[in-house]
Amino acid sequence: MQSPNNLKIAIIGAGPASLTLAAILHHQNLPFTIFEAHTSLRNEGGSLDLHPATGQAALKEAGLWAQFVKHARPESDVAKAVDLITGEVYFDQNGPDKEETEGKSEEELFAGRPEIDRGALSKILYESLPEASVKWGKKLVKIEPSATAVKGKHDLYFADGTEERGVDLVVGADGAWSKVRSLLSTIQPQYSGISLIESWHRDVKSNPWLHDYVGAGTMFAFGQDCAVISQRQGDGSVRTYACLRTPEDFIQTCGIDWQDQDTARKDFVEQYLSHISEDLKWVVLECKDFSIPRSLYELPPTFTFSHREGVTLIGDAAHLMTPFAGIGVNVGMTDSLSLARQIITASKGEKTPDDALREYEADLFPRVEKAMQKTLHGKETHFTENGTKKMVDMMKGH
Ligand SMILES: Cc1cc2nc3c(=O)[nH]c(=O)nc-3n(C[C@H](O)[C@H](O)[C@H](O)COP(=O)(O)OP(=O)(O)OC[C@H]3O[C@@H](n4cnc5c(N)ncnc54)[C@H](O)[C@@H]3O)c2cc1C
Structure with a gap:
C-alpha cells in the first residue's frame, strides 16, 4: 500500500473552506494542489463573523491567529434590530449602548463574533500557502475513477483540456454547484x-x-x-x-x-x-x-452523500444553506479542520486514508444537519410577521 505521507491530494476550488484545509495541511508540511476555476483570488463578498469554536479554531490550527487578530474587527460585533414596518428600533448595540472595547484582553475581544472581510480572510489563508500549490484557471469538468489497478484513485479533467491523473484524495470544495458532488450524490440544490x-x-x-x-x-x-x-x-x-x-x-x-x-x-x-x-x-x-x-x-438539511474511497466534500459543496443563520463559512471551516485532522492522523500511519475519510464523514453529517436545521428555522421564522421581534426574542433566549 502507498504510504499515506505520499498521498496525492487535489482540492477543487479556492474558497474559504478549501484555503483553510490547505493552510492547516501546509502547517503540517503535507503537500496538496488546489485547482480553481477563476484566474486569481476573489476579493469580493461581504464581511463574515468567525466564531471561537469553529472559524477561529481552524485559523489557530493553521498557525494564522496573529494574522487574523491583525485584520479582524471585534468592534463590528454589534447589531441593530429594526421593525420592518414601523421602523421601531428594538435594540442597538452601537453608540452609547455599545460595550467598551478599551482595556479588554484579546481573549475577551475575540470571545464573541468578530468580523473579517471575506477578501482579507482569503488573503491571509492564501498567502500562507506555497505559491505553486494553487493552479488558477482550472475548471473541473469531469472526475472519474482512474483506469489503474489501485482502488480509490481518480482522474480529473479541466475545461482548458488539461488532466490530472491518479489522484489519491479529491476534496470537493467547489461550492454550491459542485462538480465533485455529482460523483457522490444525485441530489441538486433547490431554490x-x-x-x-x-x-x-x-x-x-x-x-x-x-x-x-x-x-x-x-x-x-x-x-x-x-x-x-x-x-x-x-x-x-x-x-x-x-x-x-x-x-x-x-x-x-x-x-x-x-x-x-x-x-x-x-x-x-x-x-x-x-x-x-x-x-x-x-x-x-x-x-x-x-x-x-x-x-x-439550498440543499436539504438531511443531505448526505455516499462514501467513496478517495473522494469527499467540504464547505458549501457538502451543505449549501441560505445565509439566514450566518454560519456557512464557520461550518465550512470546521469541515476543513475536521478533515485536516483526519488526514494528518492518516499521514502518521495511525489509520488508513479510507478510514480517515469515513471518520470525517461520520463527524460531518450530524454536525451539518444541526447547522442546516438552524438555518432553515431562521429562514422560516424570520420571514414572518414581526420577524425582527421573534429574532430578538430568540437572541435573548426567550
Ligand atoms: C448572499 C450571501 C451572503 C452570505 N453571508 C454569509 C455570512 O454573513 N456568514 C457566513 O458564514 N456565510 C455567509 N454566506 C455563505 C458563505 O458565503 C459560504 O458558506 C462560503 O462562501 C462557502 O465557502 P466554500 O469555500 O465552501 O465555497 P465558495 O466560497 O463558493 O468557493 C467555491 C470555490 O470553488 C470554485 N469552483 C466552483 N466550481 C469549480 C469547478 N468546477 N472547478 C474548479 N473550481 C470551481 C469557485 O470559483 C469558488 O472559488 C453567504 C452566502 C451568500 C450567498
Whole structure:
C-alpha cells in the first residue's frame, strides 16, 4: 500500500473552506494542489463573523491567529434590530449602548463574533500557502475513477483540456454547484424561496445618515416574506440585502431591467417594498454604487452523500444553506479542520486514508444537519410577521 505521507491530494476550488484545509495541511508540511476555476483570488463578498469554536479554531490550527487578530474587527460585533414596518428600533448595540472595547484582553475581544472581510480572510489563508500549490484557471469538468489497478484513485479533467491523473484524495470544495458532488450524490440544490437584491454604498463616510443608521456592524429588519439586512465592511462600505420570498423565476419575470441599476433599485422599492418603513426604504435606495439580484439555493438539511474511497466534500459543496443563520463559512471551516485532522492522523500511519475519510464523514453529517436545521428555522421564522421581534426574542433566549 502507498504510504499515506505520499498521498496525492487535489482540492477543487479556492474558497474559504478549501484555503483553510490547505493552510492547516501546509502547517503540517503535507503537500496538496488546489485547482480553481477563476484566474486569481476573489476579493469580493461581504464581511463574515468567525466564531471561537469553529472559524477561529481552524485559523489557530493553521498557525494564522496573529494574522487574523491583525485584520479582524471585534468592534463590528454589534447589531441593530429594526421593525420592518414601523421602523421601531428594538435594540442597538452601537453608540452609547455599545460595550467598551478599551482595556479588554484579546481573549475577551475575540470571545464573541468578530468580523473579517471575506477578501482579507482569503488573503491571509492564501498567502500562507506555497505559491505553486494553487493552479488558477482550472475548471473541473469531469472526475472519474482512474483506469489503474489501485482502488480509490481518480482522474480529473479541466475545461482548458488539461488532466490530472491518479489522484489519491479529491476534496470537493467547489461550492454550491459542485462538480465533485455529482460523483457522490444525485441530489441538486433547490431554490430556497428567497431572492435578494445586493447593493453597495462604497464610501459610507460620504453619507453620514447611512453611516449612523446602519452602525458599525449588522442592521437587520425581518417581516412577512421580506427583509432588509445591512452590514458595514472593513473598508468603510455598506452592503445591503433587500430580500423577498418570491417564485424562483422572479428575477427574470418581474419586469425590472437589472442592467439599469439606478432605475431597477427605485422600481424594486416602489413595487415590492412600498409597505416597509421609510428609513429602511432609504437604506436600500442609498446603497447606489452597485446592485445585483441573486436567487438563493439550498440543499436539504438531511443531505448526505455516499462514501467513496478517495473522494469527499467540504464547505458549501457538502451543505449549501441560505445565509439566514450566518454560519456557512464557520461550518465550512470546521469541515476543513475536521478533515485536516483526519488526514494528518492518516499521514502518521495511525489509520488508513479510507478510514480517515469515513471518520470525517461520520463527524460531518450530524454536525451539518444541526447547522442546516438552524438555518432553515431562521429562514422560516424570520420571514414572518414581526420577524425582527421573534429574532430578538430568540437572541435573548426567550
Ligand atoms: C448572499 C450571501 C451572503 C452570505 N453571508 C454569509 C455570512 O454573513 N456568514 C457566513 O458564514 N456565510 C455567509 N454566506 C455563505 C458563505 O458565503 C459560504 O458558506 C462560503 O462562501 C462557502 O465557502 P466554500 O469555500 O465552501 O465555497 P465558495 O466560497 O463558493 O468557493 C467555491 C470555490 O470553488 C470554485 N469552483 C466552483 N466550481 C469549480 C469547478 N468546477 N472547478 C474548479 N473550481 C470551481 C469557485 O470559483 C469558488 O472559488 C453567504 C452566502 C451568500 C450567498
